[in-house]
Amino acid sequence: MTKTLTIDGVTIPFEDGQTIIQAATAAGIYIPHLCHNPEFTPHGSCKLCTVKVNGRNCSACTFPAMDGQEVINNAKDLNADRQKITQMLFVEGNHFCPSCEKTGNCQLQAVAYHLNMLDDHFPLFYPHRELDASHEEILIDHNRCIFCTLCVRASHEQDGKDVFAISGRGINKHLIVNSETGLLKDTDISASDKAAHICPTGAILIKHTAYQVPIGKRIYDHQQIDQVTLNSESEHDK
Amino acid sequence: MQVFIQDLIKNNGYQATDLLAVLRAVQAQYQHIPKAAIEQIAALLCISRTQVIGVIEFYSFFHLSPRGHYDLLISDSITDHLLGKHQITAYIEQALQVKLGEVRSDGLVSFDNTSCTGLCDQGPAALINGYALPHLTPAKIDQITGLINQQIPVSAWPADLFAVNDNVYQAGLLLSQTIQHGEALHAGLERGFKETLKELDISGLRGRGGAGFKTATKWQYCAEETADARIVVCNADEGEPGTFKDRVLLTTHAHQVFEGMTLCAAIIGAEQGFLYLRGEYLHLYAPLKAVLAERKQAGLLGNNIINAGFNFDIQICLGAGAYICGEESALIESLEGKMGIPRNRPPYPVTHGYLGKPTVVNNVETYMAAAKIALNGGEWFANVGTDKSKGTKILSICGDCAKPGIYEVDFGTSIQTILDDCGAKDVLGIQIGGPSGTFISNTEFARKIAFEDLATGGSFIIFNNSRNILDIVNNFTHFFAHESCGFCTPCRVGTSLLKNQLDKIVNGHGSAGDVVALEELCQLVKTQSHCGLGQTAANPILTTLERYPELYQAQLKKISYEPGFDLDAALETARQMANRNDAAAHLSQLED
Structure with a gap:
């Protein structure tokens, strides 16, 4: 007998050891997320993937799938909260989509579209954050960092390095790099590292490639993030 | 410095889990963690420099830039505010010629706020180089100013400046009678440790930190896990503002707390234990170490405890100023030498705790109660309290009352009874369970202290009608x-x-x-x-x-x-740069 759970009333199978989001992705069900990427250890921090499991809020990316679970995902109240959490990510940093070279390829922006976010809702923090343009090929724009730790995990788990880390506490959290000077140019990162390409926003960019794909012809200009994500992530899970 | 750090880490056995202890020592010695120290510590502990920096920037008591040789931190808890924190702050700024949040230009003194220091019954309180200074008065500040100006080391300051009182006003099941050292362990051994777990189950004891998970169940789960090692952790990171009962328990009843931990170790089969002591209780560190040494001497810790053939040892780990470490999985991360970030669950600490080993984390008061239950039996405890909340609760009562201090009450006691006992009059409301708990108004004093009504880890802050909610x-x-x-x-x-x-x-x-x-x-x-x-x-x-x-x-x-954008606040940087603060340098938001 295959074990099953239900998501929004639809029964789906799962295998032991899968998280709810893995089971959902395999079944073609999209659960919004930003800090999750099936290639790396789940982190559970962005909280966009919060679903109700038997009435309780759980992060779908870390919570194990279990037989008979009743999961609520695509519900009005959950999506309203997801929209506000996305708005929180926008106001916490400095995200000016029209002038950002990641626009159209940015997952934060795409999730915001998906959740029908039309304004910032909350007062903006306008934090003072620096750029690190020291590296010849890679740029860090701290204004756009959402602390998802994907670069941290990619560097550690896939590149076998520890180029990135999140430091500080609370609203003062920030991305740091592993060099004595604190500058990216003095780390052992290379432009071919996974960590240099994993950022869901425009915080880590490869230099000299901006606008090679013009605005209007980018990933999310023509597709919704749910379809893009399901295609890429179910491919990976296979 | 290189030799200092080399020796320090060598003495710690090059354990990455000791990062906080290493950083505490470096901070104390050099008033900050110098860049060169970060490099050296990372290399010697075989961890990345980013982990070291992350930990420094996470905990309030670590700094990347130098603090003064005398680092004075005043408690910003509401309970200290009620006792005149603002006035004493102004007095300190004047006396020591240093503004709150600044380091004096000669580098001798720094002055800042800190979260609740656990001296709410004897505030306004502060920490000087980490050591508790209760009951601050202008006269004491004058004395302290003199000591600082003469550059007398804090270790040579008069002891009466650091005298912390217990202030126990009401004793119940736990506080009325202290058990003899080893008595609970012998009782457990005689009855059998499995049977003793049953007694603990009968007692109905629930965790005293506030969440109230049944203690016997937690110990049972941990014992049932297949593992080659298990861990016992005592959570003494009493950070909830208004709580100070663990301070008193560890001052006067430390033997019984350690006995409860040892009992837990015997029951679940653990050989390693930790007391995670909040950094604010640095003054308790040396006395607690002495108690551990005494117990080892008496055969109550170490190898072959009470000749029953089991081994257990306890290590004290100091925190460094982070309330979040009171959360059990954040506490475990901190014990491992990391930032105190709560883990994803499942897995729970009882299956994957310290270094992935099954771990029991309980509150100070829980261990103390467990020891006495082992001695007196489950019924003895279960006969007191309510249906769902057995036994007593030790409250830290502070704020507007005649006798702030420790009150052990039976579960089910009404708020009115407690107010009468501590001499509270003209009460506006009470914060029960600290900021994370509930504020009740003066129409609710018939309510009761119990998990099913008003749960509290111990914090009980009274406000009179002169206070502003x-x-x-x-x-x-x-x-x-x-x-x-x-x-x-x-x-x-x-x-x-x-x-x-x-x-x-x-x-x-x-x-x-x-x-x-x-x-x-x-x-x-x-x-x-x-x-x-x-x-x-x-x-x-x-x-x-x-x-x-x-x-x-x-x-x-x-x-x-009203626009979210505050015009006047936006001018603050300009005012600072122009060194102006006159009326013309301010803008009103809207024409009134």
Whole structure:
């Protein structure tokens, strides 16, 4: 007998050891997320993937799938909260989509579209954050960092390095790099590292490639993030 | 410095888990963690420099830039405010010629706020180079100023400056009679440790930190895990503002607490134990080490304890100023030498705790109760209290009352009885369970202390009618924003948004809709946050908004919209640069 759970009333199978989001992705069900990427250890921090499991809020990316679970995902109240959490990510940093070279390829922006976010809702923090343009090929724009730790995990788990880390506490959290000077140019990162390409926003960019794909012809200009994500992530899970 | 660090880490056995202890020593020696030290520590402990920097920037007591040789931190808890924190702060600034938040230009003194120091019954209180200074008065500040100006080391300051009182006013099951050293262990051995776990189950003891998970069940789960090693942890990171009972238990009843831990070790089969002591209780570190040594000497710790053939040892680990480490999985991370970030669950600590080993984490009071239950049996405990809350609760009572201190009450005791006992008059309301708990008004004094009514880890702060509720809520809300670990979005951003939104209303810039927006935000932070901190951070606002909606409404301007952008605040940088603060350097938001 295959074990099953239900998501929004639809029964789906799962295998032991899968998280709810893995089971959902395999079944073609999209659960919004930003800090999750099936290639790396789940982190559970962005909280966009919060679903109700038997009435309780759980992060779908870390919570194990279990037989008979009743999961609520695509519900009005959950999506309203997801929209506000996305708005929180926008106001916490400095995200000016029209002038950002990641626009159209940015997952934060795409999730915001998906959740029908039309304004910032909350007062903006306008934090003072620096750029690190020291590296010849890679740029860090701290204004756009959402602390998802994907670069941290990619560097550690896939590149076998520890180029990135999140430091500080609370609203003062920030991305740091592993060099004595604190500058990216003095780390052992290379432009071919996974960590240099994993950022869901425009915080880590490869230099000299901006606008090679013009605005209007980018990933999310023509597709919704749910379809893009399901295609890429179910491919990976296979 | 190189030799100092080399020796330090060598003495610690090159363990990465000892990072906090190493950093504490370097901070104490050099008033900050110098860059060269970071490199050396990372190399010797075989960890990345980013882990070292991360830990330094996470904990309030570590600094990348130098503090003064005398680092004075004044407690910013509401209970210290009630006892004159503002006045004494102004006096200190004058006497020591240093502004709050600054290091004096000669580098001798620094002065800043710190979260509750656990001296709420004897405030206003401060820490000097980490050591507790209760009952600050202008006369004491004069004395301290003299000692600092003569550059007398803190270790040579008169002992009476550091005298912390227990202030126990009411003793019940636990406090009325101290057990003899080893008595509970012998009773457990005689009965059989499995049988003793049954007694613990019969007693109905639930965790005393506030969450109230059944202790016997937790120990059983941990014992049932297949593992080659298990861990016993005592959570003495008593950070909830208004709580100080663990301070007293560890001052006067440390033997019994350690005995409870040893009993737990015997029952679950653990050989390693930790007492995670909050950094604010540095003054207890040496005495507690002495108690451990005494117990080892007496055969109550170490190898072949009470000749029963089991081994167990306890290590004391000091925190470094992070409220979040009271959360059990954050505490475990901290024990491992990391930032105190709560883990994802499952797995739970009872299966995957310290270094992945099955771990029991319990409160100080829980271990103390367990020891006495082993001696007196489960029924003895279960006969007191209510149906769902057995035994007694040790309360830390502070704020506006005649006799602030420790009161052990039976579960089920009414609030009115407690108020009568501690001599509280003209009461406006009470914060029960600290900022993460509930604010009750003076119409609710028939309610009871119990898990099923008003649960508390011990904090019980009384406010009289001269107090302003919004000031209280504001203090608590700022506290949570300061202590949020920043891991999850709803708490990291939400607690700061709550702070800003409440400030806007309290400062009279709120307009229609702002209270609704505040409440909406509260619900989001409460339901979406990762751990207990975020899930309770909105409680001060929610519980007072429910009881005193008119107070919030009265703060609002009678206009339909107030811009979120504060014109006057935006000029602050310009004012500082121009060194001006006259009337013409300010703008009013709107024409009144």
